Amino acid sequence: MFEVLVIDNHPLIRDYVSTLLGKEGYSVLLAEDGLAALDLLKRSKPKVIFVDLIMPNIDGQTFCRILRRMPEHKDCFLVILSATAAESVHPIGRDKVNACIAKGPFKQMGTHILDVLELAQQSDFKAVETGVRGLEDIHAREITKELLLLKHHFEVVLASMSEGILEINGEGRIVYTNAAAMEITEMPEERLLSSRFLELFAEDARSAVASYLKEVRESVGSPSFAGTEIKFGDKELELRVYPIHDDGEKSIALLMDITERRRFEDQLRRSQRLESIGTLAAGVAHDFNNLLTVIQGNADIMSMDLQQTHPHFERLQEVLRQVQSAKRLTGQLLGYARKGRFEVSLLDLNQIIRETAETFGRTRKEISIHVELDPELEVFEGDAGQIEQLVLNLLLNAGDAMPGQGNLDIQTRNVSHEEISGSIFTPKEGPYAMIAVHDTGIGMDQETRERIFEPFFTTKQMGRGTGLGLASVYGAVKGHGGYVDVESEIGKGTTFRIYLPIKRSASVEIPVESEQDRPDSSQPQRRGTILLVDDEQAVLKVATEILRKLRFNVLAAENGSKALRLYRKNRKQIVLVILDIVMPGMGGSEVFRELRNLVPEVKVLLCSGYSIQGEADRLIGIGASGFIQKPFSLRSLEQSIDDILQPGGS
Amino acid sequence: MDIKSLAEDLGLEEEDVHRLILTFLETTEQDLLLLNQACSQKDAERLRATAHHIKGAARNLELNEIAEAAMAIEAKAGSGIVEDPAVAIQSIRKRLELIRSELSVQD
Numbered sequence A: 001m002f003e004v005l006v007i008d009n010h011p012l013i014r015d016y017v018s019t020l021l022g023k024e025g026y027s028v029l030l031a032e033d034g035l036a037a038l039d040l041l042k043r044s045k046p047k048v049i050f051v052d053l054i055m056p057n058i059d060g061q062t063f064c065r066i067l068r069r070m071p072e073h074k075d076c077f078l079v080i081l082s083a084t085a086a087e088s089v090h091p092i093g094r095d096k097v098n099a100c101i102a103k104g105p106f107k108q109m110g111t112h113i114l115d116v117l118e119l120a121q122q123s124d125f126k127a128v129e130t131g132v133r134g135l136e137d138i139h140a141r142e143i144t145k146e147l148l149l150l151k152h153h154f155e156v157v158l159a160s161m162s163e164g165i166l167e168i169n170g171e172g173r174i175v176y177t178n179a180a181a182m183e184i185t186e187m188p189e190e191r192l193l194s195s196r197f198l199e200l201f202a203e204d205a206r207s208a209v210a211s212y213l214k215e216v217r218e219s220v221g222s223p224s225f226a227g228t229e230i231k232f233g234d235k236e237l238e239l240r241v242y243p244i245h246d247d248g249e250k251s252i253a254l255l256m257d258i259t260e261r262r263r264f265e266d267q268l269r270r271s272q273r274l275e276s277i278g279t280l281a282a283g284v285a286h287d288f289n290n291l292l293t294v295i296q297g298n299a300d301i302m303s304m305d306l307q308q309t310h311p312h313f314e315r316l317q318e319v320l321r322q323v324q325s326a327k328r329l330t331g332q333l334l335g336y337a338r339k340g341r342f343e344v345s346l347l348d349l350n351q352i353i354r355e356t357a358e359t360f361g362r363t364r365k366e367i368s369i370h371v372e373l374d375p376e377l378e379v380f381e382g383d384a385g386q387i388e389q390l391v392l393n394l395l396l397n398a399g400d401a402m403p404g405q406g407n408l409d410i411q412t413r414n415v416s417h418e419e420i421s422g423s424i425f426t427p428k429e430g431p432y433a434m435i436a437v438h439d440t441g442i443g444m445d446q447e448t449r450e451r452i453f454e455p456f457f458t459t460k461q462m463g464r465g466t467g468l469g470l471a472s473v474y475g476a477v478k479g480h481g482g483y484v485d486v487e488s489e490i491g492k493g494t495t496f497r498i499y500l501p502i503k504r505s506a507s508v509e510i511p512v513e514s515e516q517d518r519p520d521s522s523q524p525q526r527r528g529t530i531l532l533v534d535d536e537q538a539v540l541k542v543a544t545e546i547l548r549k550l551r552f553n554v555l556a557a558e559n560g561s562k563a564l565r566l567y568r569k570n571r572k573q574i575v576l577v578i579l580d581i582v583m584p585g586m587g588g589s590e591v592f593r594e595l596r597n598l599v600p601e602v603k604v605l606l607c608s609g610y611s612i613q614g615e616a617d618r619l620i621g622i623g624a625s626g627f628i629q630k631p632f633s634l635r636s637l638e639q640s641i642d643d644i645l646q647p648g649g650s
Numbered sequence B: 001m002d003i004k005s006l007a008e009d010l011g012l013e014e015e016d017v018h019r020l021i022l023t024f025l026e027t028t029e030q031d032l033l034l035l036n037q038a039c040s041q042k043d044a045e046r047l048r049a050t051a052h053h054i055k056g057a058a059r060n061l062e063l064n065e066i067a068e069a070a071m072a073i074e075a076k077a078g079s080g081i082v083e084d085p086a087v088a089i090q091s092i093r094k095r096l097e098l099i100r101s102e103l104s105v106q107d
Helices: A011-023 A034-041 A060-067 A106-122 A142-160 A179-185 A203-218 A259-305 A313-336 A349-363 A384-401 A446-451 A469-479 A537-549 A560-570 A588-598 A615-621 A634-645 B003-010 B014-040 B044-060 B064-078 B086-106
Strands: A003-007 A027-031 A048-051 A077-082 A099-102 A164-168 A174-177 A228-232 A235-243 A251-257 A344-347 A367-372 A380-383 A406-416 A431-439 A483-488 A494-501 A529-533 A553-557 A574-580 A604-608 A626-629
Touching: A003 A011, A003 A034, A011 A027, A011 A106, A011 B014, A011 B044, A027 A034, A034 A048, A034 A060, A048 A060, A048 A106, A060 A077, A077 A106, A099 A106, A106 B003, A164 A179, A179 A251, A203 A228, A203 A235, A235 A259, A259 A313, A259 A469, A259 A537, A259 A634, A313 A384, A313 A469, A344 A349, A344 A384, A349 A367, A349 A384, A349 A406, A349 A431, A380 A384, A384 A406, A384 A431, A384 A469, A384 A494, A469 A483, A469 A494, A529 A537, A529 A560, A537 A553, A537 A574, A537 A634, A553 A560, A560 A574, A560 A588, A574 A588, A574 A634, A588 A604, A588 A615, A604 A615, A604 A634, A615 A626, A626 A634, B003 B014, B014 B044, B014 B086, B044 B064, B064 B086
Parallel strands: A003 A027, A003 A048, A048 A077, A077 A099, A367 A406, A529 A553, A529 A574, A574 A604, A604 A626
Antiparallel strands: A164 A174, A164 A251, A228 A235, A235 A251, A344 A380, A406 A431, A431 A494, A483 A494
């Protein structure tokens, strides 16, 4: 005789069936529910199993499903022994069970059990019956039917939930899982059920889960108990556990996969951080530009007054050269903060890359450069200066990552937004020009990768890098409405991909600037009075001197209201107003509006330590004549004034 | 309750049947306590499940009066009604007492 397993939560059934079968010489194993049965099956291999359908812990339906997925028990003869088996269609696929017996009076039930065992042996445990034995022995089952429908309804609801749901018994073992929990844990039902809940988690996360469970147990009566975040492989999960206080020590665990949400939150936090650093950087650049204006102005004036043979002349030229270097730095800061001067034209990106790569190649001959440019690359509308700087910074960065030899691959390609959708950002719809720069250098770890676009972040030795190169790349890309993606691993090199949005407008052509288009400033007409408005006394002082050198009369005002007063008094003599945009109290915009109210055709040259973007752009849009960025040289100021005052000027 | 004829019907020894009946008495007593508990906690589902448990076991032993009383509780609780099952419990308990005394007589 062989082993028979009886699974039923009622002691009476277990007692009866084991007595009956024992008398017939069968060896009988007993289990009070599906969980206990699964434990038993780890060490036994019964030929026939009688299983009830409705049981605590793992129910009969789930048990049957799992059993059929266990290769070592796949030939087991499975018999449903249940009151609910009497219903017309029981919820287990008939192909999964060999026979069904409806529970009823022991006399008839015992006969059916013995008959089924006989059938099993005669068919070599292969027979499959479609009917239900014992239906004639039982009374109406309407209530059971309702119960089944209700159970089915809840199962449909649970199966359709996106949150993973696990039921955990008093021993901490899983006795129910819905589909979402299997998907989240990437474990099949047969592996999840009967597993210990804590053992689902890796060693390092287990203690956090255990202390959370302890906290939950101690928080009885606190309905708003919060969840906890747990690392699960490469996923981030939010775990909430709800004890069922009415039902022994059971609890329900809710698992939510928050990996994507966390990724977007991190991305958002990084963007906000870069944005706030940008604001700070722009503020610093603005203040430095004011200081540089004063240094440059004074040095310019002194240079004009000195003969080239004067012993201090060359020193002054050095001061001016250093001012230019400092100006480049503040320019990069403003570029990062997307507050740099922005002049849009149609650009041939391939041409820019070819020329920049050529220049770079001359300085780093040991690096082998491969350029693969798409001849069909779309023309891009952007700021030439910024894009050139962007490409150069990428190449310099790649070069720095390869102190000895290495390969540098530069590629351009037209891509659509769909092709870049897999990245951490979601690009706006439309075509993009992609610039990819790949180096075979040292690569970066995750921490470095996350910070490379921050200004002043550098991995280079003190004095070797400003930490502004990639920051200005980021600023320039963002300023052009594009995206930047970086892929890097220690020892495996780095790839930067820049995606710049293409605006298709057939009417725009690449403007070609000719020598004749440039104003001839060799013999400018410089007459009249200029009203100079700036809240910085030092700027006011040096600019006044420069303007006087340029043979203008100067009226200086350190605030808006004084400027308006002076303008009202002297409007006939004033040929131009040079107006600082950012001033305390009445700002440049308000002064400009008042001036336009007084004389609509007033000529105003705006200036700022910030940039043309934003307020200056807006004021030019409503009639301001031009903009000059601080710090400015005597010559560039002269040029700007001439551009405005020449006949036909703005 | 005639243990001898029941044992013959079931093809078991009298002592087996005796033990089965004792098991029934014991589990049903526990279930009656659970019925009271579920009722005081206004837990219709538990009330229904426990009554269902009693009904099934009573039917196994063809104790139809107990099965009918349990079914009445199950029916009401199944429709979400939590009603004090004191009367039904009382009736079941009477039957259990009767069985117990019959057992002791037959002993």
